[in-house]
Amino acid sequence: MALRVEYAHQRKMRTRNTRRYRAAHWPIWIWVFFLAPGPLTFDLFARGGSAGNLIWLAAVLLFTGIAALRGKLPGAEPAPYILRFTEDRPNPLYRRVCYTFAWNALLNFALLNLAGLAVAAVSGKWYLKQIYAHGYTPLCIVILLLGLFGVLPRVRRSTQGEGWERRYFYGTVWSVTAAQTVLLLLWKALPKNHITDIVKLAVYCAVLAGMALLAARGVLPRTRPILPGETVVAD
Structure with a gap:
């Protein structure tokens, strides 16, 4: 399957964010x-x-x-900040802070849950509470440092690479959200035993990998790279 792309000049131009659009982004950052x-x-x-x-x-x-x-929240601005994907503009501090914590919410919980599932599948015992107690803070510090030094997509000091960076962010959102949702459903629906622990791990990994593949191909919304072109809005 070929990678699907978008061209900047083909996207609808938006110079203002409506009140409904701005309000819709607030719950995201609350979460x-x-x-x-x-x-x-x-x-x-x-x-x-x-x-x-x-x-x-x-x-x-x-x-x-x-x-x-x-x-001062991404999406809650009166007007879009990024209008041209190749323009070397400073990435505002509030965007860098918000997206750093968004990466933490995505990566930290996904990785710790994966670790808990793997340990349970191998040992037959659950140590998820201990994993969170000892693993969350160090991993959070690492992610925050990556954000501080501008390593993470959408957290860099310049917005010049937004056309590609947004797809990495939304691809992760799709993958992690789908996998965590399926895991929660399995946790509620399946009996608690070693066999179902292995099933949960297998399904969790399969959903992560499957959604990541779809995102990599640009099939999922907002995961297509936006190639340079005319002025355009970054969602």
């Missing part, structure tokens, strides 16, 4: 930052949460709400 304290999030899914989850949610709602009103 991204709400997930940031990983062990607290693990407790929410494992035990139903605590007062700490509510306090953290209130703080996230407050600060992301202020940022959204000020146009």
